[in-house]
Amino acid sequence: MDLTGEAMIQAVRLQPASPTRLDTLRAEVTPLENNSNQLSYAYTWKVNEHVISDATGDSLDLSPFKKKDLVYVTVTPYREDTAGYAVSSPVIAIHSIPPSLEMKITRKTVRIGEPFELQLLSDHPDSETASFSLEEPRVDGMTIDSRTGKISWTIQPNQQGPIRFGSAVLDSEGTRVTKIFEINLNQAQAAPQTK
Numbered sequence: 001m002d003l004t005g006e007a008m009i010q011a012v013r014l015q016p017a018s019p020t021r022l023d024t025l026r027a028e029v030t031p032l033e034n035n036s037n038q039l040s041y042a043y044t045w046k047v048n049e050h051v052i053s054d055a056t057g058d059s060l061d062l063s064p065f066k067k068k069d070l071v072y073v074t075v076t077p078y079r080e081d082t083a084g085y086a087v088s089s090p091v092i093a094i095h096s097i098p099p100s101l102e103m104k105i106t107r108k109t110v111r112i113g114e115p116f117e118l119q120l121l122s123d124h125p126d127s128e129t130a131s132f133s134l135e136e137p138r139v140d141g142m143t144i145d146s147r148t149g150k151i152s153w154t155i156q157p158n159q160q161g162p163i164r165f166g167s168a169v170l171d172s173e174g175t176r177v178t179k180i181f182e183i184n185l186n187q188a189q190a191a192p193q194t195k
Helices: none
Strands: 009-015 024-031 040-047 059-061 070-079 102-105 115-121 130-135 142-144 150-154 162-171 176-184 189-194
Antiparallel strands (some): 040 070, 102 115, 142 150
16 A cells, blocks of 8 residues: 555644743644554754754754744654655744843841842843833832832831832843842842742
């Protein structure tokens, strides 16, 4: 029986659907129901229409590539030595790595009526610049330099114990990350809480 050119695969998709250079892209093959246990696969990965010759398995490490590179895989099914129709995944773009958002206390002395200094920090490897902002929940007496991420906070008489405030970083790719941080004024220590 000649099975050359037989349809054996229903679909090929890539996971994760919105990958960054930090991810390994994986091909998920959905065979036609009557072929589920009988097939082996050959994978041809392409980035910007160039074949990645050393990628022959069901996954591709994206770290050597750049944001906005276009990736897809073509899968050829085999039943024993007979090849079926090759099926390609949809083309997906490598997304930019979201910026990180962390905080450090630059001045540990806390006195009512005096500025208490905090510093927002961001690593944004796929973006040239990032800007910072304060978000809900907002805290009276707190201001921020959007360019440097330096927060100056004049402690109010009624502010004590754990104080929570929101902050955000926006990179030049338009990716925004928001976090809520908590400061314990009694100890001048900070612990981030992901929003």
